[in-house]
Every structure is written in C-alpha cells, then in structure tokens.
Amino acid sequence: MVGALVLAGAAPVRAGDETFIEVTPNSAQAGTRVNLRASCDNVNDKQAEVTSEAFDRVFLRPENGFLTGSVTIPGDRPAGSYPVNLRCDNGNTDSTTLTVLNMEQPSKGPATGGGGTAGGTGSVLLLGGAGLVVATVVFGLVSSRRRAGTGS
Numbered sequence: 001m002v003g004a005l006v007l008a009g010a011a012p013v014r015a016g017d018e019t020f021i022e023v024t025p026n027s028a029q030a031g032t033r034v035n036l037r038a039s040c041d042n043v044n045d046k047q048a049e050v051t052s053e054a055f056d057r058v059f060l061r062p063e064n065g066f067l068t069g070s071v072t073i074p075g076d077r078p079a080g081s082y083p084v085n086l087r088c089d090n091g092n093t094d095s096t097t098l099t100v101l102n103m104e105q106p107s108k109g110p111a112t113g114g115g116g117t118a119g120g121t122g123s124v125l126l127l128g129g130a131g132l133v134v135a136t137v138v139f140g141l142v143s144s145r146r147r148a149g150t151g152s
Contacts, residue, residue: 019094021050021086027099031075034098036060038067040088048089054082054098073100 021038028034038060040048047059048067054077060067079102086094 019086019088019092021084021094021096023084023096023098026097027101028073030073030077030079030100030102033070033072035070036068036084038086038088038094040067040086040090040092043088043090043092046089049087050084051087052082052084052098054084054100060086073098078102 018039019041021036024035024037034055036050036058038048038050040046044065044067045062047061049057049059050069050071051057055071055073058069058071060069077100079100081097081099084096084098086092
C-alpha cells in the first residue's frame with residue numbers, strides 16, 4: 001500500500017520538467033559539428049546560453065519543447081575533455097562533458113611500400129623490354145644471314 005502511495009505522488013517527467021544539457025555526439029573530431037539539446041525546467045520558450053572552451057559560446061533556441069542548437073568545434077582545438085555549461089534565463093544551470101578528438105589526417109597515402117619501389121620496377125621493366133627488342137633484332141639478322149649463306 002505504501003508503494004502505491006509513493007507511485008501516485010510521482011509526477012510523470014515531461015519535456016521542460018528539469019534542467020539538463022546534452023551534446024550529440026559527446027565525442028567528436030575537431031572540425032566537426034555537434035548538436036546540443038537542453039531543458040531549462042519549465043522555461044523552454046526563451047533562448048539559453050551554452051559556453052565551452054571546446055567551441056566558445058552558442059545560444060540555444062526553443063524547438064518542440066526543448067532548446068536546441070548546433071555548433072562546429074574549431075579544427076585546431078586540442079584533444080581533451082571540455083565542460084559544456086548551460087545557463088538558463090531563469091538562473092538554472094547544468095553541465096556535461098564533450099570529448100574533442102584531434103586525430104591528424106594523413107597528408108599522403110599510407111606507407112605500404114608500393115610507392116617507393118614503383119619507380120625502380122618501372123625502370124627494370126623498361127630496360128628488360130628494350131633488351132628483348134634488341135635480342136629479337138639480332139636473332140633475326142643472324143637467322144637471315146645463315147639462310148642467305150646456305151643458299152649460295
């Protein structure tokens with residue numbers, strides 16, 4: 001009976017009944033865009049400010065009962081975990097963490113070994129082909145002289 005009374009007193013959670021900030025994805029490569037979604041208790045009809053060293057400052061706008069926005073992490077942002085702070089118009093605050101990844105992009109193809117030996121292999125094939133042509137010409141000349149010599 002006590003459990004029924006406790007459940008009866010609990011109000012269902014609805015959009016705007018609490019203060020929170022979400023970053024999606026919560027781990028992102030520097031230079032990519034992340035989405036922000038927040039709630040400022042029951043004051044989701046006014047914009048809210050979100051600040052972070054990961055992307056400086058952005059204002060979230062009301063949309064479908066929440067506050068939403070997106071921001072691009074600067075490409076030169078160092079890798080690390082950055083707090084993302086929500087400040088609501090009603091004074092409520094919340095924070096979460098955004099992990100910035102800064103994996104350097106390769107400036108050239110992978111070192112598989114084919115690129116360094118391709119020039120040498122091409123030269124060997126070219127010389128081999130030229131040698132084969134010369135051998136064929138010499139063989140043809142020798143064969144034609146033998147035929148000419150046997151006919152006299």
